[in-house]
Amino acid sequence: MSNKHEANVRKGTLVNFQIGLIASLLFTYVMFEVYTSKPVEKPDEDSFVVEDESFIWNGEFEVYQEPEQKVIAQKKPEPVPDPEEFDVVEDDAVIDEVTDEFKSEEPVESTPFNPDAIHDKEDEEVPENVPFSVVEDVPIFPGCEKLKSNKERAACFSEKISKIISRKFNTDIGSEYGLNGVQRIYTLFDVSADGTIQNIQVRAPHPKLKKEAERVIGLFPKMTPGKQRKIPVTVKYQLPIVFKVQD
Secondary structure, three states: OHHHHHHHHHHHHHHHHHHHHHHHHHHHHHHHHHHHOOOOOOOOOOOOOOOOHHHOOOOOOOOOOOOOOOOOOOOOOOOOOOOOOOOOOOOOOOOHHHHHHOOOOOOOOOOOOOHHHOOOHHHOOOOOEEEOOOOOEOOEOOOOOOOOOHHHHHHHHHHHHHHHHHHHOOOHHHHHOOOOEEEEEEEEEEEOOOOOEEEEEEEOOOHHHHHHHHHHHOOOOOOEOEEEOOEEEEEEEEEEEEEEEOO
């Protein structure tokens, strides 16, 4: 009997616990619904919000009418006189208005034409020294005679003298005299009217480099002189020499 009583007590305790748990959960759910839900308000069908009162239509309307066109005043052309309407003047009548309208004036004296005053371009004095960049016919280096245009001859001239400089200039002079880095030498010489190289001018960072540049430029051969208006002239040429002294 004691065993059955204990089993009934345990079963009753478990059922009571389950009933209490369900009741607690149900109570919690009801409380959440009460405090969190809000009544849904039904909007009034007869009312609406207007953001801009200017768009409220009062029920009236106006009939569209086209704007009246402005009449632009037009200037009427003057009537053309009828050529048949003219005044008849007798042959013996004197017209005073003609003397007032047409007056005889003395002609203005003009300077007589002098053909000798015309300036002829060929009569202009030809300059003795002309820069290489503006001379009409550049000096022709030996080997460039077959080229026809002045531009091609100028390019050939520069190429030929550059090859002589690169082959004949002694760049070891810089290291022999303790020079470092890039050395720039500025030279200027004339290709005279007889084709020879004259008036060599050199500016260099060391006297030995100046002397070497003068020596190499002196090796240039005799050339066909440059011409200005078909007349041989002296042409000035600038030649920069730049090389780097290796450490």
